[in-house]
Amino acid sequence: METKRDMKEQLATFIKTELMRNPDYPLQNDEPLITGGLVDSFSLVELALFIEEQFGVHFDDVELTAQNMNTIDQIVGNIEAKL
Amino acid sequence: MSTLVDRLYEHRARHPDSLALALVLVLHDREETFTVGDFVARAECYANQLRVRGIGRGDLVILVIGHGEALVFSFWGALLLGAVPSIFPFLSDRLDPEHYYRNVRQLVERSEARAIIVGDAQREALEHALAGLPVPLIDAGELATITPPTDSMSEITPAAAPDDTAFLQHSSGSTGLQKGVMLSHRAVLNQIEAYSGAIGLRADDVVVSWLPLYHDMGLIAGFVMPLTAGVPLVLMSPFHWVRDPQILLHAIHRYRGTLCWLPNFAYNFLATRVRDSQIEGLDLSSWRAAINCSEPVAAASHRQFVQRFAPYGFQEAALSVCYAMAENTFAVTQTRLPGPPRIDRIDARMLRAAHRAVPASQDGAALEVVSCGQAIDGCEVRVVLPDGTDAPERQIGEIAIRSNSMLSGYYRQPELTAQSLRDGWYFTGDLGYLAGGELFVTGRRKDLIIVGGKNIYPQDIETIVNEISGVHPGRVAAFGVANERLGTEDIAVVAEVETSDPDRLGEIERQIRTFVAQRLDVTVRYVRLTGLRWLVKTSSGKVSRSATREKFLADFCQFVQQ
Numbered sequence: 001m002e003t004k005r006d007m008k009e010q011l012a013t014f015i016k017t018e019l020m021r022n023p024d025y026p027l028q029n030d031e032p033l034i035t036g037g038l039v040d041s042f043s044l045v046e047l048a049l050f051i052e053e054q055f056g057v058h059f060d061d062v063e064l065t066a067q068n069m070n071t072i073d074q075i076v077g078n079i080e081a082k083l
Numbered sequence: 084m085s086t087l088v089d090r091l092y093e094h095r096a097r098h099p100d101s102l103a104l105a106l107v108l109v110l111h112d113r114e115e116t117f118t119v120g121d122f123v124a125r126a127e128c129y130a131n132q133l134r135v136r137g138i139g140r141g142d143l144v145i146l147v148i149g150h151g152e153a154l155v156f157s158f159w160g161a162l163l164l165g166a167v168p169s170i171f172p173f174l175s176d177r178l179d180p181e182h183y184y185r186n187v188r189q190l191v192e193r194s195e196a197r198a199i200i201v202g203d204a205q206r207e208a209l210e211h212a213l214a215g216l217p218v219p220l221i222d223a224g225e226l227a228t229i230t231p232p233t234d235s236m237s238e239i240t241p242a243a244a245p246d247d248t249a250f251l252q253h254s255s256g257s258t259g260l261q262k263g264v265m266l267s268h269r270a271v272l273n274q275i276e277a278y279s280g281a282i283g284l285r286a287d288d289v290v291v292s293w294l295p296l297y298h299d300m301g302l303i304a305g306f307v308m309p310l311t312a313g314v315p316l317v318l319m320s321p322f323h324w325v326r327d328p329q330i331l332l333h334a335i336h337r338y339r340g341t342l343c344w345l346p347n348f349a350y351n352f353l354a355t356r357v358r359d360s361q362i363e364g365l366d367l368s369s370w371r372a373a374i375n376c377s378e379p380v381a382a383a384s385h386r387q388f389v390q391r392f393a394p395y396g397f398q399e400a401a402l403s404v405c406y407a408m409a410e411n412t413f414a415v416t417q418t419r420l421p422g423p424p425r426i427d428r429i430d431a432r433m434l435r436a437a438h439r440a441v442p443a444s445q446d447g448a449a450l451e452v453v454s455c456g457q458a459i460d461g462c463e464v465r466v467v468l469p470d471g472t473d474a475p476e477r478q479i480g481e482i483a484i485r486s487n488s489m490l491s492g493y494y495r496q497p498e499l500t501a502q503s504l505r506d507g508w509y510f511t512g513d514l515g516y517l518a519g520g521e522l523f524v525t526g527r528r529k530d531l532i533i534v535g536g537k538n539i540y541p542q543d544i545e546t547i548v549n550e551i552s553g554v555h556p557g558r559v560a561a562f563g564v565a566n567e568r569l570g571t572e573d574i575a576v577v578a579e580v581e582t583s584d585p586d587r588l589g590e591i592e593r594q595i596r597t598f599v600a601q602r603l604d605v606t607v608r609y610v611r612l613t614g615l616r617w618l619v620k621t622s623s624g625k626v627s628r629s630a631t632r633e634k635f636l637a638d639f640c641q642f643v644q645q
Contacts, residue, residue: 020596021609026589035177036593037600037607041325042535042569045356061327061356066176 004076007055011072014050019043029073034066044069051075057082086243086268087311088163094313095123103310106152107319107334115152119313122159129160132226133198136219140165140242142197143251147171147187147209149202150320153223154296157200159310160226162249165242166197169251169263170297172604174205175322179601184212191218194263194494200226245269251494252299252409263494264409274412274488275308277460281417282342282372282403284312289369291317291340293324293331300377300536303413304344304405328353329361332395339369344405346377346536350384351570354391368396372420375453376405377536379524382426382451384570399423406455406524410509412488415464416522418456425454427523438479440516440523454521462486465508466517474516481528482515483508530628532563534605535571541628544607547598548578553591555579558618560631564609573608574599577635580612588612611639 008029017023019039033039039047041064048059057079059069069075085093099120106115117125138144144161146168148154154170161168171190174183191199191213200221201209210220243249249271251263278284290309294301301321309316317334324331331353334340345353350373375385389399400421407414418424428449433441443449458464465473466480474480485508492500503509512531515524532539544561548554558579563572576595582588592610599607619630 022592024585025592026586031593032597035597035600037177037596037598040606042352043606061329064326 090311102315105317126159129156129226130163142166265491270488278414281459288341299409336365348571350388372403374403378533380453416456427452440477562632575609
């Protein structure tokens with residue numbers, strides 16, 4: 001099973017390269033993704049598909065809100081709750 | 084000539100028991116339906132409550148309410164009184180509330196609004212933001228009180244005359260807040276009549292919409308037109324739809340929906356985001372027109388959509404395109420139904436080099452341009468060359484329009500109105516050509532960016548970025564980059580900075596993304612921070628967005644998703 005740290009790194013890499021298109025961006029685990037303007041709500045769905053493929057955890061579309069998924073820490077918390 | 088209100092009453096007299104509106108409510112996971120009789124009665128209650136609070140004919144009423152029942156009936160309640168409702172864009176999760184409410188305050192100060200109708204969620208913040216202004220806030224909740232009007236509504240209506248302003252529509256973006264488009268009852272009714280003809284609107288149609296009501300497509304096609312034309316409307320919230328796009332398809336299935344307007348990105352979004360397991364057993368065969376409007380139309384988006392939903396009964400003949408703008412109330416042109424629309428395959432090289440749309444040879448590299456159809460009745464379309472003459476067939480020029488559904492003017496901005504109209508013609512800033520009587524749109528004269536159907540002015544982004552410490556003042560360019568996979572544009576920002584320290588660069592990029600999202604509610608996809616003198620300037624020393632864009636695409640192509 002993936003460690004928490006691996007998971008966070010994989011998520012950060014995906015967000016930086018695929019969504020923000022800048023692998024050098026110093027993304028923090030507690031940095032607000034949606035309210036911080038790094039990721040939009042459409043990309044959130046893409047992120048959910050990535051999580052499903054990587055970690056086998058499914059999020060319903062209605063769970064994909066800024067309140068629920070705003071930081072990498074929060075997302076990993078939600079993934080772990082479902083594992 | 085009558086008014087929108089007369090039409091609503093005429094319709095009630097004929098069909099009081101037919102369905103007017105079904106609101107799909109996310110909170111309760113259910114729907115609330117209103118017959119025409121219920122709908123008018125409810126709107127009358129709101130009207131009466133507004134009247135008791137001193138609102139009457141000609142009074143501007145600003146609506147700061149989330150999507151839902153209170154918004155719908157506040158709008159119609161104001162219309163019944165002959166007041167002028169104006170819907171303010173919704174506060175989203177991302178917008179900085181302080182900045183948002185400051186915008187509302189500016190609008191109120193400039194506009195002499197007589198009242199602001201506000202939803203529960205916004206009440207406290209708005210009260211604070213508007214402190215010191217003499218404008219009353221009215222709780223939308225209070226208007227919902229079910230007390231039938233004491234006097235007959237006929238004493239209140241018809242309060243408006245055909246040439247009175249029916250409502251104000253904010254044309255777009257944050258700059259758009261300063262541009263309230265005034266539309267008269269006459270203009271709106273002319274538009275509804277002409278556009279109904281263009282799409283063959285029938286009493287047994289059912290309009291399904293998730294579009295926001297502060298935008299022309301949502302307000303006219305997805306709200307005012309069906310309700311005044313007596314066509315049932317199934318309305319859902321844009322926030323709800325973005326989170327859960329399948330609800331649109333379920334609504335079409337359940338209500339046998341026939342008409343739905345969508346910006347181009349929505350075709351890609353629905354095709355890629357909705358899972359088969361979510362729509363098992365749905366039948367979309369009732370859908371007679373999926374009308375693509377409000378951003379550049381991509382043939383590939385249409386093909387992807389048909390392929391994805393044909394197994395559920397969606398027909399290629401339902402594909403359709405409309406070219407529209409708030410300044411014309413809504414539609415300018417519309418393709419013939421049933422479709423699909425004509426696709427013109429033109430030589431990309433000739434388009435760039437000679438600004439001509441020459442049909443491509445069979446094997447040459449072709450650009451697909453989807454037809455926007457023919458001008459609707461009462462509307463004339465010209466393509467004008469820089470010297471002011473009409474462009475010959477297949478020559479690119481600026482699209483200009485003249486019609487009987489045009490704006491009466493920009494609210495309290497006579498100079499802007501005078502600038503925009505030349506001899507009665509409105510110059511759209513869009514580029515295109517005419518071929519075989521149909522209009523094809525190929526680009527824009529202005530550097531406008533359109534993201535998911537929303538107009539964004541690059542100067543608004545640049546102003547925000549310019550204020551960020553570390554960015555070299557005035558050395559910023561914002562522009563759009565096509566994203567074929569999403570079927571819309573991505574926003575790119577290039578800024579010259581004086582530092583090369585990675586931590587500082589990270590911080591500047593963070594601020595650019597955050598501030599733009601909080602003020603404009605859009606996401607910047609690409610941020611590139613460069614050394615001095617990277618941006619391309621024009622001979623007059625101004626930053627050239629288009630030349631900078633070319634350089635960006637050449638230098639950073641490995642990052643750009645085409």
